[in-house]
Amino acid sequence: MSQVGRTQVAIVGAGPAGLLLGHLLHLRGIDSVVLERQSREHIERRIRAGVLEQGTVELLREVGLADRLLRERLVHRGLELLFDGEAHRVPLTELTGRELTIYGQHELVKDLVAARLATGRPLLFEAPAVALAGLDGTAPEVHYVHNARTHELRCDFVAGCDGFHGISRPSVPDGALTGYEREYPYAWLGVLAEAPPSSEELIYAHHDRGFALHSMRSPKLTRLYLQVAPDEDLAAWPDERIWDELRTRLARRSGFALADGPIVDKGVTALRSFVAEPLGHGRLFLAGDAAHIVPATGAKGLNLAVADVAVLAAAIGEWYSAGSSAALDAYSATCLERVWRVQHFSWWMTSMLHPSPDAFTRRLQLSQLRYLTTSTAAATSFAENYVGLPLSRPSSPQSSPHRGAPR
Ligand code: APR
Ligand code: PHB
Secondary structure, three states, X not given: OOEEEEOOEEEEOOOHHHHHHHHHHHHOOOOEEXXXXXXXXHHHHOOOOOEEOHHHHHHHHHOXXXXXXXXXXXXXXXXXXXXXXXXEEEOHHHHHOOOEEEOOHHHHHHHHHHHHHHHOOOEEOOOOEEEXXXXXXXXXXXXXXXXXXXXXXXXXXXXXXXXXXXXOHHHOOOOOOEEEEEEEEEEEEEEEEOOOOOOOOEEEEEOOOOOEEEEEEEOOEEEEEEEEOOOOOHHHOOHHHHHHHHHHHOOOOOOOOOOOOOEEEEEEEEEEEEEEEOOEEOOEEEOHHHOEEOOXXXXXXXXXXXXXXXXXXHHHHHHHHHOOOHHHHOHHHXXXXXXXXXXXXXXXXXXXXXXXXXHHHHHHHHHHHHHXXXXXXXXXXXXXXXXXXXXXXXXXXXXXXXOOOOO
């Protein structure tokens, strides 16, 4: 016999999207239950990206979630593009007035989990949602399993924040969503190494042997990526081979010493562009990776998830406080404007930096890189997109106190 519960917003998935949404709704006095398939330990240890736009940090600071981030982060004001054996610095902050924050996504997830538990509102781990029902009605349900029992959670809205492989998007009736997709003929082998970063800033390298990226997490932790085949076998990459290949692709004529150290995490990630339109169906609203995926090259995935839930929280807030569904009805269109801008930038950066097997295209790539590093106009356009366009600022939590469901 399944247990029946009730809340206002059922949030499926405790990644950055689901946890931040739960917090923004909490600040508006709106109830929610967050259901997460994995254990707390799993989601707090899952190594992902770690570049936060200024808009993302400003929102996290505004809602009281940035204390540790602001203490432990690295602030970047530029990055390097390395090609033809030469590095070219792009002065991001000089060109845009905005800065970047380096802070591991799993560190942010730890902060969001701690904040959620501090509110006392429900966050269930090892509680996979197994079915969504009644999305077309006014009382949708999420069926989930917890402690080996099935539960039904009734709500006003379902927020599908369960990532690309979640159940939310596939729960939309056939034909109600259109997926736009682009696959890339390469993947990234990513490593986390206990080695001091070999450069103050990120290095994106276009090399004949393939793309490489030097990033970091802290003064003791370096994060590095190598372009590999989509079906690359990790077993074919012992640590020494990884360091050799990184040294080759990150080499420059003026000399560059890559500090190495024990590799504590490694994995191969596919590169994909995907957008679902619209971002939801009926009382189900999709946010983050459940709705769209960007190739990691532009470091946009996390920031786009944050942008979505900022819009969604305000729209749900308006429904409860003003009885208006206008912002909810506009949710998809509002987010898709930013989603496609970011998709274009991520596809463009990916296409420019991963050396093409076709000689003509390779020369176009190098011409694009030279233009980007010699023209202030081109560099400014790149920088503006890379640091992130300001978040659209729907009404903030403080401005719309919750007044109960509309009649
Ligand atoms: N029931 C409950 N939870 C689920 C289910 C399910 N059926 N399916 C998936 N989940 C959980 C996953 O375990 C994961 O913790 O949903 C969460 C989705 O989190 P993310 O994949 O981190 O997605 P999102 O919150 O949208 O964040 C996007 O994450 O993957 C990075 O690059 C991406 O930076 C981007 C960010
Ligand atoms: C990372 O630090 O993991 C990172 C940085 C920049 C990217 C992608 C990933 O473009």
